[in-house]
Amino acid sequence: MKQQGILAVVSGFSGAGKGTIMKALLEKYDNYALSISATTRKPREGEVHGREYFFLTVDEFETLIANDQLIEHARYVNNYYGTPRSYVEEKMAEGKDVILEIEIQGALKVKEKFPETLLVFVVPPTAEDLKNRLVGRGTETMEVIEDRMNRAIEEAEVMDSYDYILVNETVEKAVEDLHNLIQSQHMKAENNEARIKQMKEELHAIVGK
Amino acid sequence: MKQQGILAVVSGFSGAGKGTIMKALLEKYDNYALSISATTRKPREGEVHGREYFFLTVDEFETLIANDQLIEHARYVNNYYGTPRSYVEEKMAEGKDVILEIEIQGALKVKEKFPETLLVFVVPPTAEDLKNRLVGRGTETMEVIEDRMNRAIEEAEVMDSYDYILVNETVEKAVEDLHNLIQSQHMKAENNEARIKQMKEELHAIVGK
Numbered sequence: 001m002k003q004q005g006i007l008a009v010v011s012g013f014s015g016a017g018k019g020t021i022m023k024a025l026l027e028k029y030d031n032y033a034l035s036i037s038a039t040t041r042k043p044r045e046g047e048v049h050g051r052e053y054f055f056l057t058v059d060e061f062e063t064l065i066a067n068d069q070l071i072e073h074a075r076y077v078n079n080y081y082g083t084p085r086s087y088v089e090e091k092m093a094e095g096k097d098v099i100l101e102i103e104i105q106g107a108l109k110v111k112e113k114f115p116e117t118l119l120v121f122v123v124p125p126t127a128e129d130l131k132n133r134l135v136g137r138g139t140e141t142m143e144v145i146e147d148r149m150n151r152a153i154e155e156a157e158v159m160d161s162y163d164y165i166l167v168n169e170t171v172e173k174a175v176e177d178l179h180n181l182i183q184s185q186h187m188k189a190e191n192n193e194a195r196i197k198q199m200k201e202e203l204h205a206i207v208g209k
Numbered sequence: 210m211k212q213q214g215i216l217a218v219v220s221g222f223s224g225a226g227k228g229t230i231m232k233a234l235l236e237k238y239d240n241y242a243l244s245i246s247a248t249t250r251k252p253r254e255g256e257v258h259g260r261e262y263f264f265l266t267v268d269e270f271e272t273l274i275a276n277d278q279l280i281e282h283a284r285y286v287n288n289y290y291g292t293p294r295s296y297v298e299e300k301m302a303e304g305k306d307v308i309l310e311i312e313i314q315g316a317l318k319v320k321e322k323f324p325e326t327l328l329v330f331v332v333p334p335t336a337e338d339l340k341n342r343l344v345g346r347g348t349e350t351m352e353v354i355e356d357r358m359n360r361a362i363e364e365a366e367v368m369d370s371y372d373y374i375l376v377n378e379t380v381e382k383a384v385e386d387l388h389n390l391i392q393s394q395h396m397k398a399e400n401n402e403a404r405i406k407q408m409k410e411e412l413h414a415i416v417g418k
Contacts, residue, residue: 127411146416153409153413156405165404180389189374195332196368196374199335207359
């Protein structure tokens with residue numbers, strides 16, 4: 001009675017530690033598949049096609065849209081971003097729990113299309129931690145940091161449309177919390193319809209004897 | 210930012226192993242409080258007032274009903290059974306996760322009153338296991354076993370109105386699954402409204418500086 005995988009969307013403030021949590025989760029457990037987004041933006045230094053993103057031309061991307069081969073897509077700053085449908089569906093059918101690490105706008109679209117999607121929003125323990133992490137990276141200008149903080153304010157307005165809030169106190173704890181959360185979705189009644197049906201049939205067969 | 214406790218109702222087929230799981234869960238973790246039901250039936254050999262049940266007179270029980278001091282109550286075979294409200298509310302306010310081990314009828318009433326209640330239904334891996342466990346106890350007559358199996362058939366019809374299905378393969382795994390399930394409820398957005406509000410205020414304060 002192999003169950004289909006869970007579809008989980010993980011979003012969160014820039015600097016909340018999503019990327020680190022995802023990396024540690026995938027290293028620790030082998031039941032997850034991380035969906036890779038497609039984009040028309042140019043690869044940055046060190047980015048690899050099929051690892052960070054599938055880097056596509058506008059034509060290629062628009063063909064995916066036309067053929068309904070994206071679960072969700074959006075435009076940011078003149079570039080397309082989207083989630084290819086085939087990878088997600090294949091992995092879920094294999095029983096893998098698929099994680100999409102996408103923006104709020106895309107997350108809400110996925111939830112609309114697939115209401116059983118688990119939406120998780122990652123936050124640092126406090127807003128001060130968020131600022132400290134962005135400053136601590138040492139790679140961002142003050143202008144970028146302010147921009148991120150302003151975006152966090154906007155994102156905070158919709159964070160309660162997510163199902164669950166993951167507080168990133170330590171990476172280890174956040175990984176365990178996220179793993180336990182996703183795994184407990186397998187216990188949902190609607191994910192156990194085959195088992196429930198079989199149980200009913202077995203009970204009838206035994207009592208009918 | 211101390212959170213209120215979770216209210217979880219655990220039901221399941223007679224012989225599915227609920228009692229053993231509850232006992233092991235409460236021994237292993239100290240964040241749970243098991244609610245004790247009130248009843249007007251007479252105590253059986255070895256049962257202690259305040260441990261298995263609060264044994265009340267019909268008058269006492271009807272006073273609780275009249276004063277809205279029960280979360281749910283029902284009559285079975287001329288006896289009242291019910292869940293005292295004060296214990297549940299006090300423990301939840303203390304931050305304890307409260308577990309009610311009650312029948313389906315009561316469980317659905319609690320869910321109606323408190324929609325955020327987590328309903329968990331415990332099943333053995335197969336119906337054959339259920340029969341074997343009932344037979345294996347060695348304390349039940351064949352008539353009682355048949356009665357329990359017939360009741361399982363009735364209960365199986367409503368088990369999909371529960372939120373989660375807990376398959377009791379081993380007690381150790383069932384305890385961990387139940388613990389992880391209940392603990393992940395603390396991450397629900399609606400259980401983190403205070404945190405979300407505080408995060409918004411902190412972000413505004415930092416950016417406003």
